[in-house]
Amino acid sequence: MLRGMVFGACLLAGSMAAAQQAETLADIKQDLAVLTVELRNLRSELNTTGSPDLGIRGSALDRIAAIEGELQRVTAKAEELEFRIGRVVQDGSNRIGDLKFRICELEPGCDIGKLGETDPLGGDAVPTAPVAQPATPPATDALPFDGELAISEEADFRSAADALEQGDYAGAELLFAQFRETYPMGPLEPAALVGEGRALEGQGDSREAARRYLSAYSGFPDAAVAPEALWRLGDAIAALGSIDDACITLGEVSVRYPGSDAVSRAEASRQTLGCQ
Numbered sequence: 001m002l003r004g005m006v007f008g009a010c011l012l013a014g015s016m017a018a019a020q021q022a023e024t025l026a027d028i029k030q031d032l033a034v035l036t037v038e039l040r041n042l043r044s045e046l047n048t049t050g051s052p053d054l055g056i057r058g059s060a061l062d063r064i065a066a067i068e069g070e071l072q073r074v075t076a077k078a079e080e081l082e083f084r085i086g087r088v089v090q091d092g093s094n095r096i097g098d099l100k101f102r103i104c105e106l107e108p109g110c111d112i113g114k115l116g117e118t119d120p121l122g123g124d125a126v127p128t129a130p131v132a133q134p135a136t137p138p139a140t141d142a143l144p145f146d147g148e149l150a151i152s153e154e155a156d157f158r159s160a161a162d163a164l165e166q167g168d169y170a171g172a173e174l175l176f177a178q179f180r181e182t183y184p185m186g187p188l189e190p191a192a193l194v195g196e197g198r199a200l201e202g203q204g205d206s207r208e209a210a211r212r213y214l215s216a217y218s219g220f221p222d223a224a225v226a227p228e229a230l231w232r233l234g235d236a237i238a239a240l241g242s243i244d245d246a247c248i249t250l251g252e253v254s255v256r257y258p259g260s261d262a263v264s265r266a267e268a269s270r271q272t273l274g275c276q
Contacts, residue, residue, distance in 0.1 A: 064249070067218060075219075157188050164195055169202035190220035194229050201236065210236035227253060227262035235269055247275035 160175035176196035180189060197212030213236055216229035223229075231253050238246035250273075253266035 064214065064218065067214065153183050153186060153188065156182065157192065160192070160195060164199055164202075167202070169199045172196075173199035173203070190216040190223035190229065191225045193219075194225045194232065197229075197232060197236070201232075201239075206236045206239040210240065221256075227257035227260035230256065231262040231266040231269070234266060238269070238273055243273055243275075247273055250275065 156175070156179050160172055160179055163175055164172035173196055176192045176199060180192050180196070183189070193212045193216035197209040197216070200206075200212065201209035210233055213229045213233035216223070217226050217233060220226060231250065234246045234250035234253070237249055247270060250266040250270045253260070254263045257263065
């Protein structure tokens with residue numbers, strides 16, 4: 001009788017263990033299926049929906065306004081996708097870590113303590129913003145931003161600005177581009193765009209310079225360098241041969257930024273071009 005009870009208990013324990021293992025494997029398959037669907041949906045976001053038609057026509061101001069609106073739309077869409085991608089990466093990474101833990105439980109001799117951290121999807125960790133430190137630039141060499149900056153951010157910007165002032169336009173272009181890549185959409189982004197535009201203009205590339213000035217003005221209309229960006233944009237348009245559009249753009253400086261230092265410079269440019 002006792003032997004029969006022990007044998008029955010062993011059978012029951014074995015069947016429960018098998019059921020638990022089968023259920024765990026089923027859960028793993030389900031999680032993998034869900035993760036695959038999420039990644040497939042994310043990949044579909046990378047497919048284009050056709051050729052864009054921005055419809056940028058009309059006068060210079062109309063085209064500037066249209067480009068400004070399009071930049072805002074694209075920026076908003078990029079931020080939305082960035083948020084969604086971040087959620088998928090975080091959720092997918094957590095699921096993969098959970099799967100590794102559960103598979104280790106099923107494998108004989110697997111030490112859970114040695115699994116380590118799970119790498120995020122994509123292979124790279126999400127970059128963290130540098131810790132902000134108070135910036136105390138000299139009063140005679142103030143940055144075009146009234147606030148706190150990371151020490152490395154200030155140093156990198158000054159290096160690019162120094163190269164520009166020394167006439168090393170190719171070096172300044174590279175340093176400003178690297179700065180914008182290292183500190184994307186930071187407080188000095190509009191000033192870096194203007195600096196990169198000046199470096200390009202110094203190398204005779206007025207077209208790309210105009211694009212940088214337009215990005216600085218349209219993307220950051222309230223920035224300290226926005227009046228300068230609009231004035232330099234007018235000059236760059238004139239260098240490209242569109243005198244009428246340049247005159248209109250230069251005339252907008254006094255309308256949009258009355259009292260700024262760029263007003264007198266824009267007016268001097270208008271007189272040089274013979275604007276009416």
